[in-house]
Amino acid sequence: MPKEVTLNDQICFQISRAHQLFNKFYQEPLEKFNLTYVQYITLLSLWENDGVTVNYLSQKLGLSNGTLTPLLKRLEKAGWITRNRDKADERRVLIHLTQLGKDNKEPILESVQGCLNRLNYSDDEFADAMDTIIDLQHRLEKTNENDK
Template identity: 45%
Template sequence: MEPNDMNLANQLCFSVYNATRMFNKFYQTALKTFDLTYPQYIVMLSLWEQDNQTLNQLGKQLNLESNTLTPLLKRLETAGWLTRHRDPADKRQLVVSLTVDGAAKRDCVLAAVTDAIKGSHIDIEKYREALKINNELISELTDSIE
């Protein structure tokens, strides 16, 4: 890397940080009707894809530690989106499950996000390419720090 590559404007990490902030604002607007935050939304996405996950499974899929995930789950439980209960077969395992209402809201939430994307200036092909590159980068960074 050249010295100018180390300028703030040339830092990929800074660009990704700003993109993260913009995604949070974007989703905040799209999810406002449902009183969901972006982190709560990703929890719900995971449960809509696979219901009845253990806390450990959910944490691994979302790459979140239980001390970060637990408060999110408590707020979602209080709002009626999900329940948390001990697995009868293994009391050490906390199972997270959708409520009937949480499952029923799936299509409405996804439609709201889809409508927000359609109403934005996001180029879907660029989005898909960026996602592919970002996932490859995450893999490379993970390999380099493990």
């Protein structure tokens, strides 16, 4: 007799649930900066590589332009970034950190790291978790490529 399939046995459900919990988990360290989790990862990407196009951010973050554009408008309105047309190619919009975005990098990262420390991962456990998650991402990407 085959094993009964339950919701808790589904990888997709467990990842979705972990995603929900992480969004909630990040609320505390980010709320003092009036940032959402998705705004935070957008800033993380810009701290790695400032002055990029919307398309670059879309690909890097795995977000559609339709999702990213309103998010970027909110970040701009709050003073974290600027959005300007590329002088060399008016079709491209370049995203730059403002001084506020640059100056708050360390305080935001410290706040998030303090929160992450509550997970009580050893360095090896953290590395193993990251390896497992990245392996799953690669398997999913490969499957999606093969389906095309």
